[in-house]
Amino acid sequence: MSINSINLIYLASATLFMLGIKYLSSPSTAKRGNFLSMIGMGAAIGITLTTPGLHGFTLITIGIIIGTVIGGYAAIKVKMTSMPEMVALFNGCGGAASALVAMAEFRVLGTEFDSFTLITLLLSMIIGGLTFTGSLMAYAKLQGLISTRPITYPGQQLINGAILLATLALAVLLFQDPGNMLVFSGILILSLLLGVLAVIPIGGADMPVIICLLNSYSGLAVSMTGFALNNNALIITGSLVGASGIFLTKIMCDAMNRSLANVLFSAFGQVVESADDTGEGPAGTMKGFELEDVATILANAGTLIIVPGYGMAAAQAQHATRDLGDYLGEQGVEVRYAIHPVAGRMPGHMNVLLAEADVPYDQLFALEDINDDFASTDVVLVIGANDVVNPAAKDNPSSPIYGMPVLDVEKATTVIVLKRSMSVGFAGIDNELFYKDNTMMLFGDAKSSLQKLVAAMKQ
Amino acid sequence: MDTGTIIIGLTIFVLACFAGAELIAKVPPTLHTPLMSGSNAISGIAIVGALLATGHSESINSVSLIGFLAVIFATINVVGGYTVTRRMLQMFKK
Incomplete structure (x- = not known):
């Protein structure tokens, strides 16, 4: 199909996603909303497959089958009590997908791209990468695989800050030498590390905030991918998810009368006041x-x-x-x-x-x-x-x-x-x-x- | 990418953020978990980019393999997200 027709279908998909959220305003219409949203996703996937000059249908089919089996099985089996960790995992998958798409696009373009594309690709990879590992950490904490108490060590915030700065420094380096895969890989590794280190000092009781925030990040990563690929469906959808995540983050923070910075950096729940197992x-x-x-x-x-x-x-x-x-x-x-x-x-x-x-x-x-x-x-x-x-x-x-x-x-x-x-x-x-x-x-x-x-x- | 395209993209981004905020503010607290899992599912729209990367060339190379991995992750996100949302919404009765 022509690029214009494809873009029109993408617009229809984005509209269906928005209707999907609109119908969530009441439990009686919510199911219809989810259905419309699913149709929007189906249409977006279907129409993408008609893109002129698209190859690799075998690989695509295998990928979709594997993803459907894993995602479907996990979603049907999960207990309602474990929903927070399940949502965290799915969210991590979304972040990983954005980061991988950015990596693939980076390889496609080689050294032939403008600075705007480079910035958005890098942001997509960094945000997507830290969403992936951050969500895995949130999952591990909620499942009790690692301690739900904040994990802290001296100079923690300095180290995290240094890693963030190093990531930015590498990004600047990449501007001078866009084809350098070593620098590119360095950025990827640091962003994955950042996701782990940013979440481990946050206690179990603050996980609702973190899950919301990571949700918003995954949306932001999608928007950045959309900018790089010049795809409006991704830009719109990503901003919807980003707004939803930020909104819920704010509700959670307000409900605890704490700022987001306090949740992220204060290692809340670390100190156990007085040993009172005695009653x-x-x-x-x-x-x-x-x-x-x-x-x-x-x-x-x-x-x-x-x-x-x-x-x-x-x-x-x-x-x-x-x-x-x-x-x-x-x-x-x-x-x-x-x-x-x-x-x-x-x-x-x-x-x-x-x-x-x-x-x-x-x-x-x-x-x-x-x-x-x-x-x-x-x-x-x-x-x-x-x-x-x-x-x-x-x-x-x-x-x-x-x-x-x-x-x-x-x-x-x-x-x-x-x-x-x-x-x-x-x-x-x-x-x-x-x-x-x-x-x-x-x-x-x-x-x-x-x-x-x-x-x-x-x- | 020419400046005009960038500005159009940014315009869409900003408008969609505000539209999204308006829609989301009307979701009652009872449905906040389905809102999360549902919005999570639509962030799987990254699958569009994943499909294009996988089908980028006739032969299998590093781009198509990275794209393949992205297709798997995005599909887990989409299928899993919609399925849990549907499961939860079916439970809400008056």
Whole structure:
């Protein structure tokens, strides 16, 4: 097909992508949006294959089959609780693809290109490369393959800065001598290294921000490829993804009352304040309660707000949570769910898990919509959440999370906290809530605790 | 690349950034994970560049092999991204 027809189809694809995001404004139209977006992608791929003078169809077919099998298998098999690491991996693949396309284009052009093309190709390769390794690191952290605690060493930021400068210096060198593959490879290796080193000092609880940011980078890399190839579909799509990633990054940072620079460079969650596995804390002793006592309180509640956190995901307890909510709902208890924006390991993580467990989405409330209701609530059930319900964010200026908007769960008549052990949360900060007089701690695996609570209430 | 083309490209980029921001701001928090995986899937549009690189010449050379790798990565991104998004969206019921 002619280049003009192909470009028109690319425009149609980009329009479908935008419609796809537009339809995500409501759960009822979201599926249609995803379908339109898929059609747009199919059209873009199909029309590219009709490009005049295109060869290598065998290689292309093999590549698409391999990619479809791997991507499809991973996507069908992945558990909903592992969605953050899956999205990180797919995102890394997108970054790798952009970097590889830039490398191929660099070889095609040889020494015959202008400075704008060179700059955009280099940016595509650097951003794509660090997105690839950065996403792999985020994946490894979320999977627990490497420590979720920040990994730090002396002079870390100086070293990272030096690597960034070296990358830029090599880029300048490449301008003088565009055909130099050695310099080119040097830039590639440094950008891959940068992705690793930039992510390892960031703690597990900050991963939602990093995943969003890497998402935005992968979009930026695509846009840069689009500039180099003079392809508007890539420019538009890349900027959509870039904007989406930045937007979510900002929501996550605002929800923690921290700047992006603070998330990236402060190694948050590194310091574990006081060894408190003993249960000794700032305001007394944590009180572990018997299951029967907790069940009695729950059964006598008139209103209940459930606050899920990463612990619910880690214990795969979303279905058990729904069972408890349903049972109490049938007994006439008003049951609602309060979702903090940074609960879990990616934006909307809790919503997806509760949707998987068939909790109707109109029972889910965002922080600002439900926070005033805690004071008039009988019982709050905190399932594996910690920092997002820590009152220190409001009243302890020396706390690392001071200023972060948190759920006011302690204002309820009784707070029941399901917690795996007495240890501190992912951010490594002690939580006064656990020592309060109206708090009942129930230690153990969240899933089995919830199942036992339902069983006890049914007796 | 001539300056006119560059300016047109930059114009499209800036306008698309603003259009994207407007669209995304209307996505409710409940759908933020599907938004991420869905926008992740469309960043696989880099597959267009990958296909062109793979099919660049009749014989198999370094360019087509790099392109081949890019096709694999981009396809994983596209197929995986859309599939997980679809799986998640099917779960959202009132």
